[in-house]
Amino acid sequence: MSLIRALTRTRDQRAMHITDWLTYGFLLVGVVLMFGPALWLAASSLKTKSALQEFPPSFLPMGQKEIKLADKPDGLPVYLVPNGAGQSVELALQRRIGLIGLFIDPAKPDADPVRAKMDEVKPVRELTVAWDNYAEPLRRFRFDRFLGNSLFVTIVSTVLTLLVNSMCAFALSKYSFRGRDAMFVFILSTLMVPISVILIPAFLVVTSLGLTNSLWGVILPPIATPTGVFLLRQYMLTIPDELIDAARMDGASEWRVYWRIIMPLAMPALAVLGIFSVMWRWNDFLWPLIVLSREESFTLQLGLATFQGELDTQWHYLLAMTMMTLAPVVIVFTLLQRHITTGIASTGLK
Amino acid sequence: MTHQATDQGSRTLSAHFARGFGLAYTALMRALEPPFAAIQKRVGIKGMAYVFVAPNMIIFSVFVALPMILNIWYALTGSNRLMIGERPFVGLDNFSALLDCKDYLDVNSCKQDRFWRAVHNSVLFVALQVTAMVALSLVTALILNGKLRARGFFRAVFFFPVLLSPVVVALIWKWILQRDGLLNALLLSSGGERVAFLHDASWSFFWTVFVSVWAHMGFYALILLAGLQAIPADLYEAAEMDGTPKWRVFWRITVPLLLPTLLVVVILSLIRAVQAFDEIYVLTGGGPGTATQFIVQYIYETAFANQVHLLGLAAAASLLVAVVLMVLTLLQLRISYHGKTS
Numbered sequence: 001m002s003l004i005r006a007l008t009r010t011r012d013q014r015a016m017h018i019t020d021w022l023t024y025g026f027l028l029v030g031v032v033l034m035f036g037p038a039l040w041l042a043a044s045s046l047k048t049k050s051a052l053q054e055f056p057p058s059f060l061p062m063g064q065k066e067i068k069l070a071d072k073p074d075g076l077p078v079y080l081v082p083n084g085a086g087q088s089v090e091l092a093l094q095r096r097i098g099l100i101g102l103f104i105d106p107a108k109p110d111a112d113p114v115r116a117k118m119d120e121v122k123p124v125r126e127l128t129v130a131w132d133n134y135a136e137p138l139r140r141f142r143f144d145r146f147l148g149n150s151l152f153v154t155i156v157s158t159v160l161t162l163l164v165n166s167m168c169a170f171a172l173s174k175y176s177f178r179g180r181d182a183m184f185v186f187i188l189s190t191l192m193v194p195i196s197v198i199l200i201p202a203f204l205v206v207t208s209l210g211l212t213n214s215l216w217g218v219i220l221p222p223i224a225t226p227t228g229v230f231l232l233r234q235y236m237l238t239i240p241d242e243l244i245d246a247a248r249m250d251g252a253s254e255w256r257v258y259w260r261i262i263m264p265l266a267m268p269a270l271a272v273l274g275i276f277s278v279m280w281r282w283n284d285f286l287w288p289l290i291v292l293s294r295e296e297s298f299t300l301q302l303g304l305a306t307f308q309g310e311l312d313t314q315w316h317y318l319l320a321m322t323m324m325t326l327a328p329v330v331i332v333f334t335l336l337q338r339h340i341t342t343g344i345a346s347t348g349l350k
Numbered sequence: 351m352t353h354q355a356t357d358q359g360s361r362t363l364s365a366h367f368a369r370g371f372g373l374a375y376t377a378l379m380r381a382l383e384p385p386f387a388a389i390q391k392r393v394g395i396k397g398m399a400y401v402f403v404a405p406n407m408i409i410f411s412v413f414v415a416l417p418m419i420l421n422i423w424y425a426l427t428g429s430n431r432l433m434i435g436e437r438p439f440v441g442l443d444n445f446s447a448l449l450d451c452k453d454y455l456d457v458n459s460c461k462q463d464r465f466w467r468a469v470h471n472s473v474l475f476v477a478l479q480v481t482a483m484v485a486l487s488l489v490t491a492l493i494l495n496g497k498l499r500a501r502g503f504f505r506a507v508f509f510f511p512v513l514l515s516p517v518v519v520a521l522i523w524k525w526i527l528q529r530d531g532l533l534n535a536l537l538l539s540s541g542g543e544r545v546a547f548l549h550d551a552s553w554s555f556f557w558t559v560f561v562s563v564w565a566h567m568g569f570y571a572l573i574l575l576a577g578l579q580a581i582p583a584d585l586y587e588a589a590e591m592d593g594t595p596k597w598r599v600f601w602r603i604t605v606p607l608l609l610p611t612l613l614v615v616v617i618l619s620l621i622r623a624v625q626a627f628d629e630i631y632v633l634t635g636g637g638p639g640t641a642t643q644f645i646v647q648y649i650y651e652t653a654f655a656n657q658v659h660l661l662g663l664a665a666a667a668s669l670l671v672a673v674v675l676m677v678l679t680l681l682q683l684r685i686s687y688h689g690k691t692s
Contacts (some may be wrong), residue, residue: 017402027493031504038522055535082661159572167403168403168406171403175399177400178397180399194675197671200420200664203653205420207411221414224414225407253386254386254390255383263379285517289650325515325518326514329514333513
C-alpha cells in the first residue's frame with residue numbers, strides 16, 4: 001500500500017514521509033542509471049589509450065605521466081624510484097628486463113641508467129586529457145566525411161519531408177476531389193508497414209534506380225511518411241477555410257495560398273514533424289546499412305558501427321567518435337526540450 | 351550556469367536560426383511560384399489538388415506501396431537473384447521451408463533452425479521487454495506526476511536516452527559491460543567475481559532487454575505522463591473532499607482513466623519490440639552464438655549479410671512479421687479510436 005501511496009502522492013507534505021523517501025530514492029537511482037552511463041562515456045573519452053587499459057578504471061582522466069626525450073619518438077612512462085637514501089626521485093623507464101627496469105633521469109639523459117626492481121617503483125600519475133582522441137579520428141578515419149554525409153542526409157531529408165508531406169496534407173485537408181478519401185486510407189494503411197518488413201523489395205527499387213551507395217537512396221524512400229501526412233492533415237483541418245477563400249478572391253494562386261497561409265499557420269505541427277525527422281534521420285541505421293556499402297558514403301552511425309567492429313582495441317578513438325555523434329543530439333535537445341516533449345506527448349510519435 | 355541564462359541564450363540563438371530559415375523558405379517558395387502558376391492555368395484550381403498530392407504519392411507508391419506488393423512476389427520465388435524477372439516461381443516452398451518443424455518448441459527439429467531460434471528469442475524478448483518497459487514507465491510517470499521539486503529536470507533525465515541513436519546506446523553500454531569495464535570493476539571492488547557479460551548467453555540476453563528498456567523507457571513514460579495529466583483535477587478534488595483513501599483514488603480514478611493510454615503504450619511497445627534490431631545488433635551482434643539473434647536480424651542476415659542471399663526465405667519471414675505487426679497496429683488503432691470517442 002505504501003508503494004501506491006508513494007505513486008499517487010499529489011499533495012505537498014511538511015515533513016519527509018516514508019513515501020517521499022521512496023519517491024526521491026527512485027528518482028536518485030533513475031538519475032544515476034540514466035545519466036551515469038553517458039557521463040562515464042564522456043569521462044572515458046578523454047583518457048589516453050594506456051589510461052583506458054587501466055583496471056580498475058578511475059573516473060577522471062588520470063594517466064601515467066610521460067616524458068618525451070629528445071632522441072625518442074615515444075614518450076617514456078615516469079616512475080617514482082627509491083634512490084637508496086630513503087627518498088624517491090622521478091625517473092623515466094627506458095627499458096624493462098624481466099623484473100628489473102632501466103631508468104634514466106630526464107634531466108641527465110646521457111647518464112648511465114639506474115637499475116631498480118619493478119615492484120619497488122610507483123608510477124607517477126597526473127591528469128592527462130587526451131584531446132587527440134577527438135582530433136585524430138577526423139584525420140585518420142574520414143570521420144569528417146561521415147559527419148558531412150549525416151548532415152546532408154538529415155537536412156535534405158527533413159526539408160523534403162516537410163515540403164512533400166505538407167503539400168499532400170494541404171490537398172487532403174482543404175480540397176474535395178475524387179479519390180481523396182481513398183488516398184488518405186491508402187496512406188494510413190501503410191502505417192503498419194515499417195521499413196524492416198519491406199527491406200528486400202525496397203532495396204530492389206533503390207538498386208533499379210541506381211541509387212545504391214548514393215545518399216539519395218537513403219534520403220528518398222522514407223520521405224513520404226504516413227505519420228507526417230496524418231499529423232499535418234489533422235492540424236490543417238483546424239485552419240478556417242475563409243482565410244483561403246479570401247486569399248483566392250484577392251487573386252492569390254493556389255501555391256501562394258499554400259506557402260503564404262497554410263504553412264505559417266501549420267507551424268506548430270511542422271515543427272513537431274521537423275524535429276522528429278531530424279531525430280529519425282540522424283539516428284537511422286538499418287536502412288543505410290543496406291543501401292550504403294562503400295565507406296565514403298557512410299553516415300555517422302554506419303561509420304561508428306563499422307569501426308566498433310574493426311577498432312575493438314582502439315576504444316580511445318571509438319569513445320571520442322561516439323561522443324561526437326552524441327553531441328548534436330544533446331545540443332538540439334537542450335535547445336528544443338519543450339517542443340520535443342510536448343510533441344511526443346501529444347502525438348505519440350517517435 | 352543558471353537556468354535563465356541558458357534559456358535566454360537558446361532564445362537568441364533560435365531567433366537567429368528562425369530568421370535565416372525564414373529567408374531561405376521565402377526565397378525557395380517564391381522561386382517555385384511561376385511554375386506552379388503556369389500549371390494552375392492549365393489544370394484549374396480543382397486540378398491543383400492532384401498536383402499537391404503528386405510528389406508524396408509518387409514517392410510513396412515507388413518506395414512503399416510497390417515494395418509491399420513485390421515482397422509477396424519475392425516470397426513466392428526462389429534463387430539468390432535480386433532482379434524479379436530472373437527469379438523462378440516456387441509457390442509456397444519458402445513458407446513450407448520456414449514452417450517445416452516436427453516440434454515448434456524444439457528449435458533443432460526445424461528445417462530452418464536459425465529462423466525458429468530467432469522467433470523463440472524474439473518471443474521471449476518481447477515478453478520480458480514489454481513487461482519491464484510498461485511497469486517501469488508507469489512507475490516513472492506516476493512519480494513524475496506527483497508534486498516534485500525540479501520535475502522538469504527529472505523528466506529530462508528519464509527522457510534523455512530516447513534521443514540517443516541506437517549505435518550510440520549500444521556503444522555506451524558495450525563500454526560499461528566489457529571485460530575490463532566499469533561494471534566489472536564495481537563487481538570486483540565489492541568482492542564479486544568478474545563476469546563476461548556479453549559472452550555468456552543468459553547475461554547477454556538480459557542486457558539486450560535491459561539496454562532496450564533503458565533506451566526507450568522515457569518515451570513511454572512521457573506518453574503516460576501526458577495521459578495522467580489529462581485526467582481532470584476536479585475528480586481528485588472531489589475524492590479528497592469525500593475523504594476517499596489514496597489507494598482507492600488510485601484504483602477507482604487513476605487506473606480506469608489511464609487505461610486507454612496504457613493500452614496504447616503496451617501495443618506501441620509490442621510493435622517496437624517485435625522489430626528490435628539496431629541496438630542489439632551493435633551491442634551483441636546476435637551473439638554469443640545465436641543467443642540474442644532476433645527476427646529482424648534474421649531477415650537482414652538471410653537477405654543481405656550471409657554468403658548466399660536467400661531473398662525468398664527472408665521475404666517470406668518478413669511477411670510473417672508483417673502479419674503480426676498488422677494485427678498489433680489494427681488493435682492499436684481500434685483502441686485509440688475507442689479512447690477518442692468514449
